[in-house]
Amino acid sequence: MLGLKQSDLASKAMITRSVLLGLEQPGRKHPDQLALFQLRDALIRDxxxxxxxxxxxxxxxxxxxxxxxxxxxxxxxxxxxxxxxxxxxxxxxxxxxxxxxxxxxxxxxxxxxxxxxxxxxxxxxxxxxxxxxxxxxxxxxxxxxxxxxxx
CATH class of the missing domain: 1.10.260.40 (lambda repressor-like DNA-binding domains)
Structure with missing residues (x-):
């Protein structure tokens, strides 16, 4: 919805692009909770x-x-x-x-x-x-x- 590239969103969330890619995988077992919170907070800030x-x-x-x-x-x-x-x-x-x-x-x-x-x-x-x-x-x-x- 924000029209951001993955690298820009990862930067705003202060996570690496590879961590973001991992969060986007539908088959992930245990997502990194800290990374999820940082991503959520970045989206809310925007x-x-x-x-x-x-x-x-x-x-x-x-x-x-x-x-x-x-x-x-x-x-x-x-x-x-x-x-x-x-x-x-x-x-x-x-x-x-x-x-x-x-x-x-x-x-x-x-x-x-x-x-x-x-x-x-x-x-x-x-x-x-x-x-x-x-x-x-x-x-x-x-x-x-x-x-x-x-x-």
Whole structure:
């Protein structure tokens, strides 16, 4: 959501890029708790807030303050949350990859509303909800349902 390179995020969190890469691995067994706290604190300092999971919905992340972003501004974040490439989302949605890329740009001239709605629906069907900006908190994304820990 911040648009940072891994090396820049690692630097802000005062961890090495290799530690950050390790934290991002889905199969990691025991993540470094100190590195996780440093990473969380760096993201919070840069204006993000974390959304806790509830019985009804999963965890997520959003801007801590309203910023004027519209829900379309979170399409890229929702795609990233699912780990989809442009090509994968294009295949699942039927929306061309170049249309998706244009929608994900913040300096777009106009919004293809039909394509944006189709993408939002596909992302929702695959487990991610885009959170609209509210009066006291910014837009964001969250998992549609709570992820159950593996046994």
């Amino acid at each position: 204006g993000l807030t974390f959304v806790d999971a509830t019985e009804a919905a999963g965890e997520g992340v959003r801007w801590a303050k309203p910023s004027g972003k519209v829900w379309v501004d979170c399409l890229k974040d929702a795609r990233a949350m699912l780990g989809y490439s442009l090509d994968e989302l294009s295949e699942k949605s039927g929306v061309g990859r170049y249309v998706i890329a244009r929608l994900e740009k913040t300096d777009r001239k106009r919004i293809n509303e039909e394509a944006a709605r189709r993408l939002r629906d596909v992302l929702f069907d695959n487990g991610v909800v885009i959170l609209a900006e509210e009066a006291d908190i910014g837009a964001g994304v969250r998992l549609r349902s709570r992820v159950r820990p593996a046994k």
